[in-house]
Amino acid sequence: MSENRNPKRPTGGRGHGGGGPMSSFASGPVVKAKDFKGTLKRLISYLKPQKVNFILVFIFAIFSTIFNIVGPKVSGWAITRLFEGLMAKFTAIGQNQTLLKAGKAATIPIPNIDFPYIAHTLLLLLGLYLISTLFGFLQQYIMAGVAQKTVYNLRKDVEDKLSRLPLKFFDSRTHGEILSRVTNDVDNIATTLQQSLTQLITSVVTIVGIIIMMLTISPLMTLVVILTLPLYILVTALIAKQSQKYFAAQQKEIGELNGHVEEMYTGHKIVKSFGHEHDSIEQFKKINDRLYTSGWKAQFISGIIMPMMRFVSNIGYVIVSVVGGYLAIQGKITIGDIQAFIQYSNQFTQPIVQTANIANIIQSTVASAERIFELLDEVEEIPDSANAKVIESPKGEVKFENVDFNYKAEEPLIKNMNIDVKQGHTIAIVGPTGAGKTTLVNLLMRFYEIGGGTITIDGVDIRDIKRGELHNMFGMVLQDTWLFNGTIFDNIAYGKEDATKEEIIQAAKAAHAHHFIKTLPDGYNTVLNEEATNISQGQKQLLTIARAILANPTIMILDEATSSVDSRTEIYIQKAMTELMQNRTSFVIAHRLSTIRDAELILVMNKGSIIEMGNHNELLAKKGFYADLYNSQFTGSNSNNQAV
Structure with missing residues (x-):
């Protein structure tokens, strides 16, 4: 079942960003949402159930910041x-x-x-800082609960949504794109809620609080500090503008380098066998040289920001000291006030920089939220009707009547298909790649909705059967084996809920898998790794057959999976599949025509239509498309032109 159902798929790019001091200013453009206000409003709606806690976080953040801000003023009293x-x-x-x-x-x-x-005074100062720390702890503690509960609800909605999406959604997107939305985008929101949001509140309160405290000491000196702000902005903007292009170049070159290294290591044997090692190394050197050039320029230029900002800060410090000294001589302010004011002026720029950074982070977070909401807004599969039926004892009689289907409105794929399958019969489906073999099976399981006509099982339209019950009627053994990271026992048991040990062993024996399982060091408790590469391809296929036997389905769908195994293993798999198909209605997507000679009905498909129908001998006698396919496999004629 490997046909391409959607020729146009989005592709992901490779690339990594760089960073340095103040990298949020200089590391490149921030990803922005298309509808910032609408997405932000919708994201805030997820915070509404946590409204009381969020208000408490806001209050505690304000109190924590206020008690912290008052500190320099109080210490000034002691110094005075x-x-x-x-x-x-x-x-x-x-x-x-x-x-x-x-x-x-x-x-x-x-x-x-x-x-x-x-x-x-010092004890009072210590008390203020302790209270500030306590409020800060409470703020973080409550916000952790708010953030995790909000993200928990969001992640739950995404998971529920994925279970309701039709197969065409997954066919039209790469796995990486879907996983990115479910993991990276959700984690991005969690991090922002946990860290950046409280930091934003703290930064804003700090800016306002420091300005108020500075004004209480000296409006003139406050004006001096505020007048240095344009210098900070000017320095940051000029340097960021220069460094951005180098960071963009660095990101591009890292992507090129990663792509080259991945390509060379993946095809390592081919590179060596054709003697292209020197070319590969030279290409690596060229990309690496470009990365070095753009990288050091980006890091150097962005690294200038902090020294320049310190320079501007020192200029402000000198002016504040001179003005403060003059006012102290005139008796307008005290020495303690000057010391407190210098502390405030040093603290003043930090929350401004943090606020600018957080503004970029929030832009990126809202963009992540927008990607998640796009997924949540996807069209779902048609729900079961209120009077959906359950076939208590299905027989497996399948009928296609005048079925039409197309992926695109302007490109019909299946036209007026009619098939009548009796209980216990084996139906083989053959044809070249793209003929519609896999599509037919997807329609049968209602992964896609038909455009016209009806498909019935035991006389009941599949659209009138509960989707879950419909899927339970089917068992599948696909060409691409799917086993999860777990024991062999658990992988077989996946076919039936609450299966006993005896049932699992019996299914393994019926699939001719029991013998090889017992030869493994841990037997049925052998743990398969993520890709199940610690057993052979043939052994994996036998386990999937055992799983299907355990499920005991009414209808079997078999995508013959013997093309990538040796002849001896193929014999075992064929025996297991024969055992599996006994007394069951079976749909076999055939690649090796020798394996379907005994099928009661063979459907020959081409371009979405059934062009021939009959048993093996009848189709050979017609000397048509099937006969050409069959002969090409055994005589070698036209084998390059007839892909099956």
Whole structure:
């Protein structure tokens, strides 16, 4: 069942980004959503069930930030009191020395530094930071629950949606694209909710709080700090503009390099056998040289941002110190206020940079959310009707009556198909690639909806049967074996819920798989790896047949899977498949025509239509399309032109 059902599939590209200091400014354009407002509104709707907790997070973030912001102001009180105490002490000492030199008694008392006040202030400062830390902990703790619960609901909706999507959705998209939406995009939202959202709240409150605190100290000095902001923006914008093109080039070259390395290692034997090692190495060097050039330029230019910003910050620091010193001399502000203001000015740029970074992250997150919502909005398969039927004891009589089907409206594939299959009969379907063999089976299992006509099982239209019950009537053994990471026992047991050990062993014996399983070190408890590469192709096929035997279906669909195994294994598989097909209606997509000689009915398909029908001898006697296919396999004539 390997025919191409949709010739146009989206393809994914290769590439990796680079980074450096302030890389969110300079690492390349941010992926943006097509409908930012609509998607953001819909994403927020997932937060509504957590509204109370989210409000608490917001309140705790504000309190945590406020208590943290007040710290420098309070520490300024202690510094001012210490400075004033020292100055008073030195003044008194100086005055006494003057009196002594004049021959008078030193009568001016030397004041003590107010250490109790300083100690109380420092304790207050410690308390503020402890309270800030406590609120910060509560904020993160609650937000972790909000984020995970929100993403849990989102992931659940995606999983439920995937189970309701028709086969054509999966046929028209690569596995990588679907997995990216289910994993990467959901994880991106989770990370943003957990980290960036609280950081955004904290950054905004910090910016507002610092401006307010600076204004309470000195509006003039606050103006000086605010006037340095355009310099930060100018420096960042100029450098980011230069570095972006180099980061884009670096990303392109990394993609080229990865593609080349993957290609060379995948085809390593071919490269060596044709003696192209030197060419491969030279090509690698050229790409690597280009990557080196673009990489160091990107990293160097983006690395300039932080020194330049520190330079701008130092300019602001110098101006603030000069202005602050002047105001202190005039008695308008205290030394402690200057110290607090310098701390605020140093803290001022950090939340601004964070807010800019988070704005980019939110753009990317909303784009991820949009991709998920696109999946959630996909057209679902037609639900079961309210009066859907269940065939209690299905016989397996199948009838196609005037069936039409097309993938595209302008390109009909199956036209006016009529088939009558009796209970227990074997129906073989043959024809060249693209003839519609796999499509016929997909229509039978209602993976695709027919365009016209009816398909019935035991006289009941399949559209009137519950979809789950319809699928339970079928067992499938495909050319591409599917086994999951688990024990052989579990893989066979997949065919029947609550299967006993005896039933599983009996199914393995019927599939001629019991013998090879017992020769494995752990027998039925042998764990298959992800690709099941620790057993042979033929052994994998025998396990899938055992699984189908255990399921005991009414109708079997067999995509003959003996083309990639040796002759001895093929004999075992053929015996197992014969056992499987006994007393069952069977549809066999045949590749080796020698295996379907005994079929009660052979359908010869070409371009979506049944062009010949009959048993093996009748079709040979017609000397038509089937006879040509059969003879080409055994005489070699036209074998290159008739693909089966």
